[in-house]
Amino acid sequence: MPDDLTLTVGGQSIAGWTSIRVTRGMERIPSDFDISLTERYPNVSDIVVMEGDPCVVAIDGDTVITGYVDRVSEIVDAHNHVLSVCGRGKCEDIVDCSAQFDSFQFKKVTAADVATALCKPFGITVKVIGSPGILFEQVNLNVGDTPYAKIDELCKAAQLLCYEDADGALVLAPISTVEAAGGFALGVNVERAGYLRDISQRFSEYRVYLVGVGLLQDLGVQALTEYTVNDTTMPRYRPKAFIAETGDAGATVAKQHALWECNRRIGRGNVVTVTTSSWRDAAGTLYAPNTLAALSLPQLKLIDGQKFTIGEVTYRRDMNGTACDLILMPPQGFQPEPILYMPLPQDVAAALAGTNRYY
Incomplete structure (x- = not known):
């Protein structure tokens, strides 16, 4: 069987799995798998898989998960012996x-x-x-x-x-700027595709206000500094305001956060789901998270050739056959959120660090 999955555990390399679900993602840590087989696999009663065993999950020799077995379930009756194994990547710890x-x-x-x-x-x-x-x-x-x-x-x-x-x-x-070969095109390597467009959590303006922190001054004396990021793709006026974090680096980080809010919400409001019959791209490489892919899905009103980032990949095989399910978004949808790690004035932070009192 092409792209057969092998579980290496306890000195055994076990293939012939009839139900397969392996998922990896940029925002899914650890990776995880859920696989099972029945008596159609020779000597299934002789297979020993124990919870806690280190394991490697591979597809046609290409490793996809290195981790541990979390759960083992065995069911027997007069006609069948079913073995199910669930596990996660090493980062589970x-x-x-x-x-x-x-x-x-x-x-x-x-x-x-x-x-x-x-x-x-x-x-x-x-x-x-x-x-x-x-x-x-x-x-x-x-x-x-x-x-x-x-x-x-x-x-x-x-x-x-x-x-x-x-x-x-x-x-x-x-x-990443690495690109999956061949991209995705309906009728070529895409069985089914969906495109969710959502503006319910998007805004036309993202405003950051830096409020003065001067003490013993009358109300209104201190200037109120404003920084604005515009989303010109929003069809109507929808403002969103934020107060800058404290500290003299707070304004810089807050401005970055406003831009991140704008870009992130655009990315999360444009989600493409793709189901393809192959687990591999045109170059024979397994689809993987944090990879760009060109989309040729004009039926979904997408710009032809537009590149989205693969955020999550699920390799599966069941009674319906073999398929790969992918979730893609514009790259800015995965940009890490800017945060102010130490919300203190920089000179104060430096002084506290020097006296071992940096909180």
Whole structure:
């Protein structure tokens, strides 16, 4: 069978799965799978898969998930023996567990440095694509924080995505410009496609107000600074206002946030779903998250050749056959949210860092 799925676990490589669902995504961490087989597989009663086993899920030799078995279900009757296995990628541990670090504090580090330290106890590799981003003077952990929650927070400040790759590593990267060969075209490699256009959560203006913080002054004396981002594609007047975060870097971050709100809402208001019978693009590469794809779907009123980013991929096989379901959006729909990591005046933050009181 082309593109057969193999589960390697406990020294066994098990193929012949009759029901397959494997999902990977840019905003879905960890990746996960749900597969099953019946007595049609020879000696199914001899297959031993235990919960907690390390495993590798591969499609025709191409690894798609490296992780662990979470659940095993076996059902028998007079005629059938059904084995079902569910599992997730290695990054499940940094999502589920609490972070551990000797001092619970880092100084002068990048998001990649913190990610590497927090992932190390779980045997998870960190891969950085491009620049590691800004240097943080100090990073503190709270008791009970998960590694992923802290890493995600730092990645937003550094404007990086963080997601799991096929090898179970945590990837820190910008939005990719790598493109899937062949794109998607109805009647060529697309069985079904949908296009959701939604303006209910979009606005014509995104305004940021920087409110003065001078003390002991009369009301109205301090200037009210305004910054505006316009969405010219909105058909009517719909303003949205935000108060800038405190600190002298707050205005800069708030302006970035206004632009992000505009672009993000445009992206999330244009969602394309595609179902294709193949798990691979025209070059034979498995479809993967954080990949661009050109769309030729004029029936859906899309600009021919417009490139959307693949946000989520599901490889599936069931009684209805083999298919790949994909969710795509404009690239700006996946841009990380800008945040002000330390909402303090920069000179105050520097002084506190020097006296080990940087909160």
